[in-house]
Amino acid sequence: MPFNLTSNQKQTITWLSVALAFILLLSLLGPILMPFIVAAILAYVLNPWLDKLCKVKIKGVHLPRPIAATLMILLVVACILAIVLIMVPILQKQIPLLHNQIPQFLNRFNTLVGPILHDFGIQATIDSEGIKAIISDHLASSGDVIGKAVLSSIRVGGTAVLGMLANFILIPIVLFYLLVDWHALIGRLRNFIPRRWLKQTQTWFKEVDELLAQYLRGQIMVMVILAIYYSLGLAIAGFDLALPVGILTGLLVFIPYLGYGLGLFLALVSAVLQFNDLHGLVAVGIVYGVGQALESFILTPKLVGERIGLHPLTVIFALMAFGQLFGFIGILVALPASAVISVAAKNLRLSYLNSSFYRQS
Numbered sequence: 001m002p003f004n005l006t007s008n009q010k011q012t013i014t015w016l017s018v019a020l021a022f023i024l025l026l027s028l029l030g031p032i033l034m035p036f037i038v039a040a041i042l043a044y045v046l047n048p049w050l051d052k053l054c055k056v057k058i059k060g061v062h063l064p065r066p067i068a069a070t071l072m073i074l075l076v077v078a079c080i081l082a083i084v085l086i087m088v089p090i091l092q093k094q095i096p097l098l099h100n101q102i103p104q105f106l107n108r109f110n111t112l113v114g115p116i117l118h119d120f121g122i123q124a125t126i127d128s129e130g131i132k133a134i135i136s137d138h139l140a141s142s143g144d145v146i147g148k149a150v151l152s153s154i155r156v157g158g159t160a161v162l163g164m165l166a167n168f169i170l171i172p173i174v175l176f177y178l179l180v181d182w183h184a185l186i187g188r189l190r191n192f193i194p195r196r197w198l199k200q201t202q203t204w205f206k207e208v209d210e211l212l213a214q215y216l217r218g219q220i221m222v223m224v225i226l227a228i229y230y231s232l233g234l235a236i237a238g239f240d241l242a243l244p245v246g247i248l249t250g251l252l253v254f255i256p257y258l259g260y261g262l263g264l265f266l267a268l269v270s271a272v273l274q275f276n277d278l279h280g281l282v283a284v285g286i287v288y289g290v291g292q293a294l295e296s297f298i299l300t301p302k303l304v305g306e307r308i309g310l311h312p313l314t315v316i317f318a319l320m321a322f323g324q325l326f327g328f329i330g331i332l333v334a335l336p337a338s339a340v341i342s343v344a345a346k347n348l349r350l351s352y353l354n355s356s357f358y359r360q361s
Contacts, residue, residue, distance in 0.1 A: 035167045039174035041333075045216065046072055046175075047182050069179040073172050083251065086244050204343055211339040218304040219254055225299060226250040230291055234267060237283035241270050253295065260295075264288050314338065 005013070026033065053068040178185070193201050227250025234242035249263025267288065271280025296316075322334035352358055 035170040036174055039171050039178055042076070042171075042175050043178035043182060044212075046076070046179060050179055050182075066176075066180050069176055072179065073175055077172065083248065086248055204347060208340050208343050211343065212336055215304060215336055215339055221303050222295065222299045223250050223253055226253050226291060226295060229294065230263065230287065233287035233291070234270075234283075237280070237287060238274075239267070239270055239280075239283075240274060241266070245270060249291075260288075260292065 050065070050068055050072050053072065054063055054065050056063050056068075190198070190202075227247045229246075230249045231243050231246030234246050239245070245263060245266045248266070249259065252259025252262060264284070267284045268281065271284050274280055318334045318338040322337060
């Protein structure tokens with residue numbers, strides 16, 4: 001018996017096929033979409049602030065949106081440069097000192113730990129001279145080593161380097177046009193939604209928008225609390241660079257693992273350079289160990305997870321799952337994407353409970 005489709009069914013299948021083909025095309029173009037995705041995320045975050053900035057009057061005239069967008073982008077770039085300017089002087093100062101201090105630290109470590117290991121019948125020492133030779137090769141303050149490494153990387157992966165530079169240049173350009181035309185773009189996307197689904201879709205998007213706004217507020221609170229905690233913790237331990245290292249660790253916590261790892265590295269370097277015993281390393285271990293536990297088990301689940309309606313176990317699973325599926329970018333978008341999925345799942349659950357398939361006994 002032939003299976004006859006109505007006109008509406010044929011149109012539905014056609015447009016679903018077009019949508020699937022479009023999604024497939026986007027997946028194939030994934031490697032070049034990174035600057036557009038980053039710019040779109042930044043545009044979504046910055047648009048409410050840009051709307052407020054456009055309401056500012058100068059001599060009785062509202063600030064034009066292109067000028068306001070330019071000012072907003074310059075502010076973002078200035079914040080990024082400020083973080084870089086905090087990091088670079090610390091690294092420039094500490095890496096050459098690290099080259100000289102690590103061998104002395106290892107000798108002291110051997111003197112302290114060697115007898116303890118000997119009491120347990122373990123004959124082991126750290127080859128400080130060998131490590132010093134490695135450090136001399138890789139962390140020497142001579143610019144020749146750095147220059148050769150940069151030139152070598154350009155020769156080996158010139159295309160990748162140029163692609164990265166192009167992305168960094170392209171992101172603010174795409175961001176500018178998205179910010180200027182944001183409301184027009186949203187209006188065009190709304191016009192693509194089938195009219196019979198428009199009201200329900202707008203309700204869903206409004207709910208998702210509220211969840212993401214709560215996520216951003218929660219994440220900012222986590223960053224501020226951790227910046228204060230790490231700064232105070234390192235200051236109490238007597239670190240000279242407590243304030244820049246603590247603030248940097250807190251501000252970069254929105255990048256899972258990388259921000260924490262960079263702050264931990266800088267704190268360990270400071271400990272090796274400033275203290276003549278294991279006091280500094282022990283202090284770093286305690287401060288950063290407690291900080292990681294505070295972030296993972298209290299702050300992120302309570303201030304971020306609960307705000308987007310996710311159970312703490314769901315937050316942990318989302319980070320691991322998205323990281324496995326999409327790598328580093330997946331970790332960045334894990335919680336916001338989970339918020340979107342949670343809204344869809346909730347509405348799907350309600351549709352299922354109200355369906356005849358569920359209710360029929």
